Amino acid sequence: xxxxxxxxxxxxxxxxxxxxxxxxxxxxxxxxxxxxxxxxxxxxxxxxxxxxxxxxxxxxxxxxxxxxxxxxxxxxxxxxxxxxxxxxxxxxxxxxxxxxxxxxxxxxxxxxxxxxxxxxxxxxxxxxxxxxxxxxxxxxxxxxxxxxxxxxxxxxxxxxxxxxx
Amino acid sequence: xxxxxxxxxxxxxxxxxxxxxxxxxxxxxxxxxxxxxxxxxxxxxxxxxxxxxxxxxxxxxxxxxxxxxxxxxxxxxxxxxxxxxxxxxxxxxxxxxxxxxxxxxxxxxxxxxxxxxxxxxxxxxxxxxxxxxxxxxxxxxxxxxxxxxxxxxxxxxxxxxxxxxxxxxxxxxxxxxxxxxxxxxxxxxxxxxxxxxxxxxxxxxxxxxxxxxxxxxxxxxxxxxxx
Numbered sequence: 157x158x159x160x161x162x163x164x165x166x167x168x169x170x171x172x173x174x175x176x177x178x179x180x181x182x183x184x185x186x187x188x189x190x191x192x193x194x195x196x197x198x199x200x201x202x203x204x205x206x207x208x209x210x211x212x213x214x215x216x217x218x219x220x221x222x223x224x225x226x227x228x229x230x231x232x233x234x235x236x237x238x239x240x241x242x243x244x245x246x247x248x249x250x251x252x253x254x255x256x257x258x259x260x261x262x263x264x265x266x267x268x269x270x271x272x273x274x275x276x277x278x279x280x281x282x283x284x285x286x287x288x289x290x291x292x293x294x295x296x297x298x299x300x301x302x303x304x305x306x307x308x309x310x311x312x313x314x315x316x317x318x319x320x321x
Numbered sequence: 322x323x324x325x326x327x328x329x330x331x332x333x334x335x336x337x338x339x340x341x342x343x344x345x346x347x348x349x350x351x352x353x354x355x356x357x358x359x360x361x362x363x364x365x366x367x368x369x370x371x372x373x374x375x376x377x378x379x380x381x382x383x384x385x386x387x388x389x390x391x392x393x394x395x396x397x398x399x400x401x402x403x404x405x406x407x408x409x410x411x412x413x414x415x416x417x418x419x420x421x422x423x424x425x426x427x428x429x430x431x432x433x434x435x436x437x438x439x440x441x442x443x444x445x446x447x448x449x450x451x452x453x454x455x456x457x458x459x460x461x462x463x464x465x466x467x468x469x470x471x472x473x474x475x476x477x478x479x480x481x482x483x484x485x486x487x488x489x490x491x492x493x494x495x496x497x498x499x500x501x502x503x504x505x506x507x508x509x510x511x512x513x514x515x516x517x518x519x520x521x522x523x524x525x526x527x528x529x530x531x532x533x534x535x536x537x538x539x540x541x542x543x544x545x546x547x548x
Contacts, residue, residue, distance in 0.1 A: 246548060267509060271508050271510055309389060309394075313394045316472055
């Protein structure tokens with residue numbers, strides 16, 4: 157099983173720090189995950205998993221700052237842990253993957269947290285804080301999330317047609 | 322009568338005429354009437370072929386959403402696209418050649434890209450942003466005059482306000498009605514963006530993606546699961 161962590165086009169030190177902790181790696185392992193892929197953006201300094209722990213847990217870790225083909229990781233993932241960027245959230249949900257979102261409260265844009273909260277309210281994803289992430293993974297609640305409805309932008313085409321009659 | 326009084330009378334007269342004209346055509350004053358007519362005509366009417374669609378692209382998030390929205394638009398009918406892109410926005414430029422146009426049927430591939438100066442950079446001072454907005458306005462005017470679109474589709478970057486205003490010029494003058502369709506970003510759950518607040522006054526159709534926005538903005542149409 158593969159877990160994919162992504163912070164999008166910027167960085168997110170708290171999240172990358174949190175997924176580097178032994179507690180988080182242990183939680184992943186206890187849920188049966190054997191692979192962890194980390195896209196850490198500009199937060200490479202925060203990415204410092206303990207050297208021994210992954211081996212004893214049987215967990216292999218791949219990491220990189222950015223990739224041109226994030227879709228392959230999204231498609232193969234059994235769990236996505238993401239920052240609250242709209243693009244990343246929609247990609248994860250449309251791929252039908254269990255998703256845990258950690259909003260970055262350091263950003264000026266408070267709307268990121270709003271949309272994550274709203275989607276969590278609908279039961280489509282889980283929202284948590286970086287410090288609590290290992291607990292949320294351990295509890296395994298991500299397995300019972302509701303499937304997100306397919307996007308249907310055809311109404312936009314119809315609206316354009318109505319306006320240009 | 323002194324000269325200044327003539328000038329003052331002329332200015333007041335012109336302003337009053339423009340105001341009256343705006344009162345009769347701005348969607349914020351006329352929406353109920355106008356929309357019911359459009360709806361009735363829309364039912365079962367045959368679609369006249371071939372339209373020019375103007376798409377406003379902006380920064381990354383907006384462009385990503387617009388890419389998804391355009392999946393619902395029939396490029397066979399809107400057989401020419403006029404993309405208005407900020408000149409610093411290289412990511413959107415890549416997107417047009419790639420996901421927006423490249424993945425479509427090459428037979429319907431007929432589009433023009435217009436690069437305009439960015440209307441307002443982040444952190445720009447108020448005074449210089451007026452100048453750049455005017456510069457942007459002139460560029461958009463030129464492009465839209467050369468390739469007059471039949472409808473404008475935009476979803477929130479700062480440039481769309483300028484394009485929205487330009488699209489209104491021929492309507493105010495009674496030359497051509499260029500309808501403006503605005504889709505507020507998926508990221509706005511409870512409040513509109515600054516572009517959204519302005520476009521609420523200008524757009525013929527104002528689409529929001531979360532139900533909470535309809536309470537404060539009754540003219541908005543709520544459509545879920547667009548992106």
